[in-house]
Amino acid sequence: MKSKSVLKAAGALAVAAGVVLGAGSWVQATESVGLQIATAEQTAAVKQRQELMKSIGGNAKAITEYLKASKGTKEEAAAAAAKIGELANEIPEAFKVEASLSEMDAVGKNRGKPEIWLDWEGFVEHAEMLEQKAVALAAAFETDDSSGIQAAFGDMGKNGCGSCHDDFRGPKVE
Amino acid sequence: MQWRSGRALGTALILLLVPALPLQAQQAPGNTSDGTGGEASAGEPLAGEVERGRYVFQAAGCLGCHTDEKGGGAPLAGGRALTTPFGTFYTPNITPDPETGIGAWSEADLAEALRHGTAPDGDAYYPAFPYPSYTGMTDADIGDLYVYLMAQPPVRSENRRHALDFPYNLRFALGLWQWLYLEPGAFEPDPAKDAAWNRGAYLVRHVTHCGECHSPRGRLGAVDHARDLTGSPAGPDGDRVPGLIEDLADWSESDIAYALKIGMTPEGDFLSDAMGEVIENSTSHLSDSDLSAIAKYLKGLPAADAP
Numbered sequence: 001m002k003s004k005s006v007l008k009a010a011g012a013l014a015v016a017a018g019v020v021l022g023a024g025s026w027v028q029a030t031e032s033v034g035l036q037i038a039t040a041e042q043t044a045a046v047k048q049r050q051e052l053m054k055s056i057g058g059n060a061k062a063i064t065e066y067l068k069a070s071k072g073t074k075e076e077a078a079a080a081a082a083k084i085g086e087l088a089n090e091i092p093e094a095f096k097v098e099a100s101l102s103e104m105d106a107v108g109k110n111r112g113k114p115e116i117w118l119d120w121e122g123f124v125e126h127a128e129m130l131e132q133k134a135v136a137l138a139a140a141f142e143t144d145d146s147s148g149i150q151a152a153f154g155d156m157g158k159n160g161c162g163s164c165h166d167d168f169r170g171p172k173v174e
Numbered sequence: 175m176q177w178r179s180g181r182a183l184g185t186a187l188i189l190l191l192v193p194a195l196p197l198q199a200q201q202a203p204g205n206t207s208d209g210t211g212g213e214a215s216a217g218e219p220l221a222g223e224v225e226r227g228r229y230v231f232q233a234a235g236c237l238g239c240h241t242d243e244k245g246g247g248a249p250l251a252g253g254r255a256l257t258t259p260f261g262t263f264y265t266p267n268i269t270p271d272p273e274t275g276i277g278a279w280s281e282a283d284l285a286e287a288l289r290h291g292t293a294p295d296g297d298a299y300y301p302a303f304p305y306p307s308y309t310g311m312t313d314a315d316i317g318d319l320y321v322y323l324m325a326q327p328p329v330r331s332e333n334r335r336h337a338l339d340f341p342y343n344l345r346f347a348l349g350l351w352q353w354l355y356l357e358p359g360a361f362e363p364d365p366a367k368d369a370a371w372n373r374g375a376y377l378v379r380h381v382t383h384c385g386e387c388h389s390p391r392g393r394l395g396a397v398d399h400a401r402d403l404t405g406s407p408a409g410p411d412g413d414r415v416p417g418l419i420e421d422l423a424d425w426s427e428s429d430i431a432y433a434l435k436i437g438m439t440p441e442g443d444f445l446s447d448a449m450g451e452v453i454e455n456s457t458s459h460l461s462d463s464d465l466s467a468i469a470k471y472l473k474g475l476p477a478a479d480a481p
Contacts, residue, residue, distance in 0.1 A: 056442075057441060060442035061440065061441060061442030064432065064442060065440075068428055150436065153436065153438070154436040154437065154438075157436060157437050158437060158450070158454070161443075161444035162445070165446040165447070166450065171414060172414070
């Protein structure tokens with residue numbers, strides 16, 4: 001009798017351990033899957049912010065082509081600068097949903113670093129800086145000072161785009 | 175591939191077993207009679223050696239590596255950490271402080287460092303210092319650079335020892351590395367090409383040293399010249415570095431010159447990170463004719479052979 005109850009106890013222990021271990025690995029499995037599969041909300045947010053950045057880049061491209069190869073008119077280039085200012089305003093809203101490259105690398109070539117959400121205030125300050133620099137560039141287009149226009153464009157590129165990308169954008173995803 | 179890795183393995187063994195060989199005997203002194211590369215800035219004469227030297231200094235991009243900007247270090251006082259697969263290098267002080275910098279150096283000492291990677295005391299430098307590129311610099315450029323460096327404020331700051339992994343920490347083995355990989359010699363203009371192409375070739379290969387980051391390196395850190403400027407899977411800080419041939423196939427010469435001038439790519443992206451630093455410290459200061467020359471040279475490069 002005694003030995004039978006010992007066996008039973010051991011069996012119960014073994015089953016319990018199995019359940020615990022199994023549950024543990026099940027939890028682990030869902031957690032690791034959870035890190036890689038984006039929610040529909042995250043996927044939509046990543047897509048939207050990529051469109052926003054592309055739109056800013058498209059306007060910067062138009063300005064580049066005007067300044068470099070005199071493609072388009074000065075008025076169009078000035079309008080593109082003003083548009084970048086407006087789009088810069090949309091940056092904080094577009095990045096509200098947290099989805100960084102560290103957890104989202106399976107989704108849409110996401111290059112947003114976790115630092116965006118770790119240093120949200122700093123990120124928003126950069127967006128505001130872009131807006132200011134774009135407004136300054138649009139104002140420079142009102143003048144005939146071509147070196148001043150070039151300088152304002154370089155300033156926007158460096159302090160509006162580049163400084164934010166340095167801190168908050170990860171390497172290109174191939 | 176097998177030959178390559180065999181050679182690398184053999185080299186590693188040699189590096190471990192053999193002390194440095196006397197190298198100086200086989201290296202010709204750097205007397206160069208240069209062609210197109212001699213002027214600091216083609217077509218734009220600059221007043222005085224210091225100003226010409228500043229131009230060479232900016233073109234050669236000395237400031238970025240020799241300044242610990244993140245740590246608040248003084249310009250050119252060194253101490254910037256360069257993280258590589260071989261360990262961490264700490265750049266030296268190149269201010270004219272006579273004890274901790276290069277204040278006691280002669281112009282010949284500077285030429286020897288740039289051309290042969292050799293310090294005044296005879297020690298060899300690690301090729302994290304891009305002397306395999308600088309080796310082709312002209313006497314005139316080195317002379318002007320010397321005058322400029324010596325005109326900078328001296329800063330007393332002791333050099334920090336590199337933190338390298340074994341066996342790369344065996345400094346005596348560097349002599350062998352140089353014997354294997356360093357190809358000293360002045361830039362030789364190609365008479366079949368025009369002055370702008372030759373100026374671009376001189377700048378890209380030797381002064382602006384683009385290939386140090388934009389070319390792949392072999393196991394022992396030497397640039398793989400068969401694949402020059404085809405990009406690197408792991409450049410500074412481990413990031414992938416794009417190539418300058420096929421990756422720029424859709425760029426015009428003016429696209430390249432404009433990107434080097436203000437940083438804006440033809441796609442409307444602004445070059446940041448490591449290249450942003452290069453543009454800020456170096457290429458944005460170059461004359462339009464030099465930027466066009468660089469662009470012309472890069473666009474004239476043949477597409478690389480398939481690896």
